Every structure is written in structure tokens, then in C-alpha cells.
Amino acid sequence: MKSRDAVDLAQNLLQVRAFEARRLDALNAALSPTMPFTGTEKDIPVQQSVCSVPVDSDARPAVKRMAARSETNFLPLVLDTFSQVMKVDNYLSSDGKDAGPWKWWQRNQMDARQTGLHRSALHYGVAYAAVLPALTPGQEATGAEVFWNPASPRQMTAVYGERMVWDPKVGGPIDDDWPLHALEINGNMIRLYDEQDVHFIGVKSQPHSTLGWTDPSYLRAENFSYIESRHHGIGVCPIVRYRDRVLLDGEEQLGIIEPLLAVQARINETTFGMLVAQYFAAFKQRYIIGWTAKSEETALKMKANNVWTFADNDVKVGELNETDLTRYIESKDSGLLDMSAIGQLPPHALGLTKVSNISDTTLAALEAAKERKSDEITTSFGESHEQAFRLAAFIEGDTAAASDFASEVKWRDASARSYAATVDALGKLGQMLGVPDEFLWEFIPGWTRETVNRAKQMRADTDPLAQVYEAPAVPDVAMTGDNTDNGQ
Incomplete structure (x- = not known):
């Protein structure tokens, strides 16, 4: 691809990115906390997403303060609940052994970086990972090193073809496992990926208007500077797409947060109403019609008296009852139950106090x-993940692992079970069904791949038969030519 063509393609993808940004920015803001109100007008958050109390309104400062503090955002908790149970622990080949590409996962610190990859896909409905060989300007890519770079959809935009579209270059339908092109932007630097190269493009001025990259004033050719291209030679655009669900009708991207936005807004509104009632009407209030205290001392004396008396017959004294806050609490619990049902979360994960003192069996249910x-x-x-592992194997030159479509990733078990009951069940599997111990170790709660490998190694080290089989052979002196009688 020529430099001019690369810049033109980047400009087109930036407009696609601007279209996606409206939804992605809204989802990002849904999990971003507002700044707390510290007591002055200038400290009130500009974005009042919790309730309809604009900053420039004539509402009392106390109301604005309560509006800023009424945010009770459970959406980060929903994201944490699912993200924390999704950890890849190993990658196995079709024969059940550790697959070779697993080393690239370890070298790229994906044990830790997978958290951001999974959270982005859960949050926005999609995330990406670029799997590339070592790229050197002006040289062919080498498979001696494989780099694994996860990216949020707010950083990367990829466009895909349709499976039923015939591509004359490949003589068949387009495979939508790989994108046609992908664009990654980081500040003023753009990376454009295609099936053969990675193009590096600089941006002189980024948009500051609400139109974003749809503003034609920022899409001028002179605003982009083509820097260089680096050849990866893989033959496909080396971007792997992660989706929380694979749907058949188009390219829907939902995630687990977007369906809960309306319920979260209702919880915030209920909390705001409860704070207002708590501030203004949580206590009984007395009123006097036809009389006013002449001094502060007299007013304090009236507040301290149990019985008030007045000489004027026209003076009327009454009392206003306090607001019952339990209705607001029940309304908030109702919203949390709706969020629990829609998000498929257990009620106790959202802090509902009605669930307590439950057994392990009930917790699992x-x-x-x-x-x-x-x-x-x-x-x-x-x-x-398997697609990314096979791509890493192809880059390395391991054709057997690259074509192993029966390989699979192993997820760490984080289900809620009784530790004693689980170990007892595993023991019965070994005794009654003859399942090997080494295989059952992988299902012990809390045991990682490294723990299982250490246990296997310790068993091998203490097994006398294994030591005999692994001991080097001792040469038979009687069968060698050195068995001569020096005295003859």
C-alpha cells in the first residue's frame, strides 16, 4: 500500500471511529465516578448525570451537593464480578499437553494483561489484540519474538467483511475471522494494519470540536504525516477480536454494562430522592402561625419548652410528621433486584441485606x-484466545501448533463450591472410577497450573520406580572389550 493510500484509508477509518466513539464514550462515562462536592459552587461537577440538577440552576447549594453525592454506581461492581472469574490458566494442544505458544503468553505478561482485555470486552462488547512478530524498519519480520498487544475499542477500530462476499484475490468468500484493516490511535500517533504491513502515521492536530473526526477541517491531507511502514508478512491483518457473545445478525456489540444503564439511573434517582427527604423532612417539624419570636434567646427558649402557651387566641400551633425513609430503601432494593435479574448476578453480590447466613449449597445455587x-x-x-495462540504459532513457524484447531484454553476454576466437598468428590472419582490423580489435581480449587506442575514434579522425584527408569544405564563391564587379563 502506498503512503497516500494509507493516509486516505486512515482518514476513512477515523470517521468510523468517530461514529463508534459516541457509544463508547457514553459507556466509559457510565463507569467513571463524578468528583465529590466540597462545599463551593465551583467544585460542583460539570456533568450532572445522576439527576436533572444543572450547575447553573437556581437550586439551593444543598440540593446541588446532594445531587453530586447521590451517585451509587453498581456498574463497576457488576464488571468486577464477571471479570474476576475469567482468568486463562493454560493452553493445551489437542493431545492434552502444554502447547508451545503458551510461552508467548508468559513472555508478554498476559497473565496480568488479560484482565484489561477481558474487562474491555465485557464493558464495551468488543476488544482487540494485535499479535505481531518483531518489526524492524526496512527489514523482513522475524518470528524469533512474538508480541501480544491488547487494545480497547476506544483505541482500536477494525472493519470486517461479510462471509458471503466473494473476494477475487483469494478465490473464495471473505473470512471474517480477520479484519480487512485496523486502525490504532494513541495520542498523535496512528498505526494502520493491513495483511502485509503496519503503517505509522503522525497527526499534527487532533479535533477539539464536538464533531470529532467527522469535522472535515481535521481530515485535510496536510494534517497527516506518513512516517514509515514495517512489513510483517503474515498474510492477514493480525488483529484478533474478542466479543462477549457471537451473534449472527450483523456486528452487534452489547457488553454486560449497556443493558443495565436504565436500571442504574433509576437507582441514582431513588438515592437522590432519599437524600432530599433525609435532609429536609426526616424529622418532625413544628410550626406556629400568628407569632414570631422577638429574639434568638426567646426562640431557643421556645424550642426547649415542652409546653408552649400564648396569650393571643389567634395563634395556632401544629406539627408536621417526618418522611418515612423505608419506602425509599425498599425502592432502591427493588432496583437492585432488577439489576440482579437482568445482569444474572446473585443478590448478595449487590449488597442486598436480605440474603445472609446461607450454606455452601445455597450459595452455589x-x-x-x-x-x-x-x-x-x-x-x-x-x-x-485460541485464534491468537495459533497466530503466534504461525509467526514462530510452528506449523503443527498453528494448524491445531482442536487445541483449547483452560480457564481457572473460580466457582463457589465447598472446598471439602470438592476434594471429597475428586477423591471418589479417583477411587471409584480410577481417574488418575495427576488429572484430578487440575480441578482442586485454588490450584494453578504452576501448583499442579510442582506437585507432579515432587511425585516424580519421590517415586522409586520413576528414579530407576530415569537413572542412566550402567555399562556391563563383562560385555565390553576392556575386560582383559593384564597378567596374561
Whole structure:
């Protein structure tokens, strides 16, 4: 691709990115906390997303302060609940052994970086990972090193073809496992990926208007500077897409946060109403019609008296009852139950106090819906991980691992079970069904791949038969030519 063509393609993809940004920015703001109100007008947050109390309104400062503090955002907790149980622990080949590409996962610190990859896909409905060989300007790519770079959809935009579209270059339908092109932007630097090269493009001026990259004044050719291209030679655009679910009708991107935005807004409004009632009407209030205290001392004396008397017959004394806050609490719990049902979360994960003192069996039953949803999501993520592992193997030159479509990733077990009951069940599997111990170790709660490998090594070190089989052979002196009688 020529430099001019690369810049033109980047300009087109930036407009696609601007279209996606409206939804992605809204989802990002939904999990971003507002700044707390510290007591002055200038400290009130500019974005009042919790309730309809604009900063420039004539509402009392106390109301504005309560509006800023009424945010009770459970959406980050929803994201944490699912993200924390999705950890890849190993990658196995079709024969059940550790696959070779797993080393690139370790070298790229993906044990830790997978958290951001999974959270982005859960949050926005999609995330990406670029799997590339070592790129050197002016030289052919080498498979001696493989780099794994996850990216949020707020950083990367990828465009895909349709499976039923015939591509004359490949003599068949387009495979939508790989994008046609992808664009990654970081500040003033753009990376444009295609099936052969990575193009580096600089941006002199980024948009500051609400139109974003749809503003034609920023899409001028002179605003872009083509820097260089680096050849990867893979033959496909080396971007792997991660989706929380694979749907058949177009390119829907939902995630687990977007369906809960309306319920979260209702919880915030209920909290705001409760704070207002708590501030202004949580206590009984007395009123006097036809009399006013002449001094502050007299007013304090009246407040301290149990019985008030007045000489004027026209003076009327009354009392206003306090507002019952339990209705607001019940309304908030109702919103949390709706969020629990829609998000398939156990009620106790959202802090509902009605669930307490439950057994391990009951806890597992409560989390059944969450585990079913997690299994569906990890199935989709697992296919993407396997695609990335096969791409890493292809870059390295390991054709056997690259063509092993029966390989699979192993997820760490984080389900809610009784530790004693689980170990007892595993023991019965070994005794009654003859399942090897080394295989059952992988299902012990809390045991990672490294723990299982250490246990296997310790068993091998203490097994006398294994030591005999692994001991070097001792040469038979009687069978060698050195058995001579020096005295003859």
C-alpha cells in the first residue's frame, strides 16, 4: 500500500471511529465516578448525570451537593464480578499437553494483561489484540519474538467483511475471522494494519470540536504525516477480536454494562430522592402561625419548652410528621433486584441485606445464573484466545501448533463450591472410577497450573520406580572389550 493510500484509508477509518466513539464514550462515562462536592459552587461537577440538577440552576447549594453525592454506581461492581472469574490458566494442544505458544503468553505478561482485555470486552462488547512478530524498519519480520498487544475499542477500530462476499484475490468468500484493516490511535500517533504491513502515521492536530473526526477541517491531507511502514508478512491483518457473545445478525456489540444503564439511573434517582427527604423532612417539624419570636434567646427558649402557651387566641400551633425513609430503601432494593435479574448476578453480590447466613449449597445455587453467563462469555473469549495462540504459532513457524484447531484454553476454576466437598468428590472419582490423580489435581480449587506442575514434579522425584527408569544405564563391564587379563 502506498503512503497516500494509507493516509486516505486512515482518514476513512477515523470517521468510523468517530461514529463508534459516541457509544463508547457514553459507556466509559457510565463507569467513571463524578468528583465529590466540597462545599463551593465551583467544585460542583460539570456533568450532572445522576439527576436533572444543572450547575447553573437556581437550586439551593444543598440540593446541588446532594445531587453530586447521590451517585451509587453498581456498574463497576457488576464488571468486577464477571471479570474476576475469567482468568486463562493454560493452553493445551489437542493431545492434552502444554502447547508451545503458551510461552508467548508468559513472555508478554498476559497473565496480568488479560484482565484489561477481558474487562474491555465485557464493558464495551468488543476488544482487540494485535499479535505481531518483531518489526524492524526496512527489514523482513522475524518470528524469533512474538508480541501480544491488547487494545480497547476506544483505541482500536477494525472493519470486517461479510462471509458471503466473494473476494477475487483469494478465490473464495471473505473470512471474517480477520479484519480487512485496523486502525490504532494513541495520542498523535496512528498505526494502520493491513495483511502485509503496519503503517505509522503522525497527526499534527487532533479535533477539539464536538464533531470529532467527522469535522472535515481535521481530515485535510496536510494534517497527516506518513512516517514509515514495517512489513510483517503474515498474510492477514493480525488483529484478533474478542466479543462477549457471537451473534449472527450483523456486528452487534452489547457488553454486560449497556443493558443495565436504565436500571442504574433509576437507582441514582431513588438515592437522590432519599437524600432530599433525609435532609429536609426526616424529622418532625413544628410550626406556629400568628407569632414570631422577638429574639434568638426567646426562640431557643421556645424550642426547649415542652409546653408552649400564648396569650393571643389567634395563634395556632401544629406539627408536621417526618418522611418515612423505608419506602425509599425498599425502592432502591427493588432496583437492585432488577439489576440482579437482568445482569444474572446473585443478590448478595449487590449488597442486598436480605440474603445472609446461607450454606455452601445455597450459595452455589444462587450463583448458578452467574456461572452460566460466565461460561457463555468464556466460550466466546476462548475461541478468540485460541485464534491468537495459533497466530503466534504461525509467526514462530510452528506449523503443527498453528494448524491445531482442536487445541483449547483452560480457564481457572473460580466457582463457589465447598472446598471439602470438592476434594471429597475428586477423591471418589479417583477411587471409584480410577481417574488418575495427576488429572484430578487440575480441578482442586485454588490450584494453578504452576501448583499442579510442582506437585507432579515432587511425585516424580519421590517415586522409586520413576528414579530407576530415569537413572542412566550402567555399562556391563563383562560385555565390553576392556575386560582383559593384564597378567596374561
